[in-house]
Amino acid sequence: MGSLDGKVALVTGGSRGIGAAIARKLAAEGAHVAVTYEKSASRAAEVVASIESLGRKGLALQADSADAEALTAAVDQAAEALGGLDVLVNNAGIFPRGTIEEMSLADFDRTLAVNVRAVFVATKAAVRHLPAGGRIITIGSTLGERVARPGMSAYAASKAAVVGMSRAFARDLGARGITSVVVQPGPTDTDMNPADGPRAASTLALSAVGRHASPEDLAATVAHVAGAGGAFITGSVITVDGGVNA
């Protein structure tokens, strides 16, 4: 018996990195899981295959998070194909770097579209399906809370914004028994922030434990919040950062 037996989850950006680990973990806990992706069709198919190998239903949906119509349709398709929706994980994100002198307005706008506007869009679509006990889990970042290096303005703004929005969702949806939580990773070993990349040493300068998180470290926290352990956690921010922001 898994903690999510019979539940249905949708993970945006579930083709790679943290989102793929979350999708696999939720399936391991018993959920049927849909993932969205932008470009990585074959990697999304691999995630679906591993979900199905656990005996759950899996579904991959191409939907650019910046395209509100496509993202809304993906949420509806997931609910229709998998028999409802219990858990939405707003995970898809991008991380363009550059100081205020370097960052273009187009990069800023794209960052806000994918990291912030899409959270509003997907959540608005999901709440038409979520029952009492539903979960909205949004992946933020420690950079939304503390910025220790240059070049982060658009990204830090986006991740601070989702904290405010998630708290507001908690107020909007509490009476329906739906929770809204931000899980806030620190440096995590993915394509976005590889543990063997050129920035790794400086990235870890503030870490208390001296290593990147694995995507599975994040997935474990998301699974806890998605399951019975998350029933009374709402409006909260849960930091999973090895002490980076300590």
Ligand code: NDP
């Ligand atoms: P990756 O770059 O490894 O993976 C990003 C995922 O998001 C992919 O599945 C990608 O799809 C998807 N995605 C990106 N843009 C879009 C889009 N426009 N529409 C739909 N899907 C999209 O990132 P991580 O796994 O590292 O990051 C996941 C989340 O965690 C993000 O919100 C990120 O900001 C956050 N985070 C990550 C940290 C880290 O150190 N890695 C630290 C703090 C927060 P595709 O494969 O098709 O491109």
